[in-house]
Amino acid sequence: MLFKSIGKNFLISVIPKLIRYAKAFYMLIAEFFIMAVIGVDVGGHAIKAGIVTKKGTVLDKEVVLTEPEKGRETVVNNIINVIKDLLRIDKNISSIGIGVPGVVTRKGYISYTPNIPLANFDLGKAIRKKIRKKIIFGNDADNFALAKYHFGAGKSYETIVCLTLGTGIGSGIILKGKLFSKDGAPELGHMTIKYDGAKAKCCGNDGCIESYIGRKRFSRSPLEVYKKALAGNKQALKKFENYGKLLGVAISNFVNIFNPDAVILGGQMSNAYNLFRKTMEEEIKKRTIFKTRVVKSKMREAGMIGAAVLAF
Amino acid sequence: MLFKSIGKNFLISVIPKLIRYAKAFYMLIAEFFIMAVIGVDVGGHAIKAGIVTKKGTVLDKEVVLTEPEKGRETVVNNIINVIKDLLRIDKNISSIGIGVPGVVTRKGYISYTPNIPLANFDLGKAIRKKIRKKIIFGNDADNFALAKYHFGAGKSYETIVCLTLGTGIGSGIILKGKLFSKDGAPELGHMTIKYDGAKAKCCGNDGCIESYIGRKRFSRSPLEVYKKALAGNKQALKKFENYGKLLGVAISNFVNIFNPDAVILGGQMSNAYNLFRKTMEEEIKKRTIFKTRVVKSKMREAGMIGAAVLAF
Structure with a gap:
């Protein structure tokens, strides 16, 4: 009787709980080890974007042309589209970092960039309209230094x-x-x-x-x-x-x-x-x-x- | 009777206590406002030392020749003597900062100085033998920047x-x-x-x-x-x-x-x-x-x- 009752309890309530806990634990570990974000490097020639883990591993990437000669709107759309493509692969990503070759605030206002038609423009605002995630901007050479310092030769x-x-x-x-x-x-x-x-x-x-x-x-x-x-x-x-x-x-x-x-x-x-x-x-x-x-x-x-x- | 007893108590115990508290309070304020240290600037030509308050005011100063041509011992003695002179004026000083034109550790080991015979020499150790105070070293141009930043044009x-x-x-x-x-x-x-x-x-x-x-x-x-x-x-x-x-x-x-x-x-x-x-x-x-x-x-x-x- 006692055994039966334990067996029943086990099946009805404990196992699903155990599964839930195991899943939560797995997610915790997974998040700790493979938490990933999107990194975007906007260059004069190409936009390189990737899903990057906390350990600096690139899980997936995509490269498209910047097309600066086609004007600001095209460049902005190219950036937005490449991010959207990567978000389709991993919907859980909550943060995006973007590097720009010029002077840019963390929020994305570009006051100077010589080779892309994005100077004196709020790129951050334009992207946030389409993508509701946390987005942080930085200078591309600063980002190069950060990558070196955290994962590379530095x-x-x-x-x-x-x-x-x-x-x-x-x-x-x-x-x-x-x-x-x-x-x-x-x-x-x-x-x-x-x-x-x-x-x-x-x-x-x-x-x-x-x-x-x-x-x-x-x-x-x-x-x-x-x-x-x-x-x-x-x-x-x-x-x-x-x-x-x-x-x-x-x-x-x-x-x-x-x-x-x-x-x-x-x-x-x-x-x-x-x-x-x-x-x-x-x-x-x-x-x-x-x-x-x-x-x-x-x-x-x-x-x-x-x-x-x-x-x- | 009551009045008499209060009067007596007042004279015997309260007044001295009040005086003691007032003095402690005064010392606290004084220390806060005019806490002073000694600053020494060792140059190729002269050693300039002064008693300096937290507000950057020079209360007293002394300038002596460095005499690098007479060799290391003379230079070290000149530094020690000028500090001792200032300590005679204010015995309460507990810290001394020393600037050297060259590469020096905070403890006072000089690895490079082009114009004074103190290169590859532990000036800190030599001074501490004679003066038992807290002594911190720094580069003279760094010190110039610190002075500017804290009190001057910067x-x-x-x-x-x-x-x-x-x-x-x-x-x-x-x-x-x-x-x-x-x-x-x-x-x-x-x-x-x-x-x-x-x-x-x-x-x-x-x-x-x-x-x-x-x-x-x-x-x-x-x-x-x-x-x-x-x-x-x-x-x-x-x-x-x-x-x-x-x-x-x-x-x-x-x-x-x-x-x-x-x-x-x-x-x-x-x-x-x-x-x-x-x-x-x-x-x-x-x-x-x-x-x-x-x-x-x-x-x-x-x-x-x-x-x-x-x-x-």
């Missing part, structure tokens, strides 16, 4: 200077474990390294780094020059040697200012690392007061992962 | 870059209310502003600011050039114009990096501010991405007061 360091070498030179700085960012600063890409040097087309700052080693200085596309250099073309090799020398001067300045544990290089041009490494290191050795190490980033999707860090 | 700002223009160029940075300092950094004085420029005699960094506008670039003593300029000597005026231009290039770089609320100039050479101001401002206007203001420090004894801040 993981074991406290103070890092990150440079993204592309069309321009982006920069993000982590000082003693904290991102340093102030209304668009740091803007390391336009530091003067030769005050009476090349007339600036970018910032008004004659002889700035970017006017020397920005992608525009390569008379033809960098990829073409890169291929020629790999094939042994002396002129192409010389270009990368010079690139290394000037980048080395700039890095030395940053080292003397911040005394960083490491300088981390990313961006498209960093793929030619082996071609400019030697001259860069020579210059750094000669010019720095403090010791540091320069590391080439191996992390793919750093922009996307860094944007996700904003949302954690 | 008081109303959150992020400031301070430059001391003297024989060399010292630098201290307050970022969002906190001193940024890392094992000798920031070392802004040796930033390259012309990578193929003047051969460096200071840091190995060809074309660094200091090699352009350090005091050594003035063929005769700056004071003499200053007097000549004031008297209208064209060559002397030209020197200061050039000084302003190059300082402006350097300041622009710092502005683009830190986006500071203000840049504060101190040190002996800043006395010629009016002679180099115009060219400096022209250069800054041309080269900066962010807006800032440049302020000439009016605070006397900033090094001493900043050293005192360490001890509060």
Whole structure:
């Protein structure tokens, strides 16, 4: 009788309860280990978005063209659509981090962005109209630094200077474990390294780094020059040697200012690392007061992962 | 009878108690308002020490020669003696802050100082042997920034870059209310502003600011050039114009990096501010991405007061 009653109770009330508790426990663990957010990296050419876990793993991703030439509305729609696509895959996601190449508030007001038609525009408001989630914005180079610091080459360091070498030179700085960012600063890409040097087309700052080693200085596309250099073309090799020398001067300045544990290089041009490494290191050795190490980033999707860090 | 008893009690026990309480209260207030420490600024030429209140007021001070040419022992004794003199004036002082032009730990180990024979030496230990008080060390340019931030021209700002223009160029940075300092950094004085420029005699960094506008670039003593300029000597005026231009290039770089609320100039050479101001401002206007203001420090004894801040 007693046994029967226990058996009945067990079936009717305890088992479903146990199942519920087990499920709750599983969800708790799952959330702890695989809680994911969406990270979006808005670039001049492409928008890269992904579902990123707390551990920095990209579970799923999508890349679409930015299409800046089609105007603001198209760009905004492209961003919204890529986020919606990812939200269809995982409906539980509650936060989204978005990186923009320019000066942006955490809420998404963009006061400056040179390569996309989103300057002086409240991108945050436009996206929130369509997507009712928590959305946080940040600068793309800052996000690169955050990704490096949390999951990448900067993981074991406290103070890092990150440079993204592309069309321009982006920069993000982590000082003693904290991102340093102030209304668009740091803007390391336009530091003067030769005050009476090349007339600036970018910032008004004659002889700035970017006017020397920005992608525009390569008379033809960098990829073409890169291929020629790999094939042994002396002129192409010389270009990368010079690139290394000037980048080395700039890095030395940053080292003397911040005394960083490491300088981390990313961006498209960093793929030619082996071609400019030697001259860069020579210059750094000669010019720095403090010791540091320069590391080439191996992390793919750093922009996307860094944007996700904003949302954690 | 009752009255008599109260009167007696009053005289015997209450009045002394009241006096004791009043005195304790007075001491509490006094301590709150005029708690003082000793601040010591060890320079290449002179040691300036003072009794400084929490409000940044110098109650008493003493200046002695550093005498670096007489060797380490003399310098150490000069520092100890000047502190002892001030302790004789106010025996209640329990903390001492000391600024050194070089790389120093908070406990007082000096790993680098170019102009005084105290490099690779535990100055803290040597002083503690003779003076049993709480003693904290810091870099002199950092202290200048602390003084500015707490009591001077930087008081109303959150992020400031301070430059001391003297024989060399010292630098201290307050970022969002906190001193940024890392094992000798920031070392802004040796930033390259012309990578193929003047051969460096200071840091190995060809074309660094200091090699352009350090005091050594003035063929005769700056004071003499200053007097000549004031008297209208064209060559002397030209020197200061050039000084302003190059300082402006350097300041622009710092502005683009830190986006500071203000840049504060101190040190002996800043006395010629009016002679180099115009060219400096022209250069800054041309080269900066962010807006800032440049302020000439009016605070006397900033090094001493900043050293005192360490001890509060």
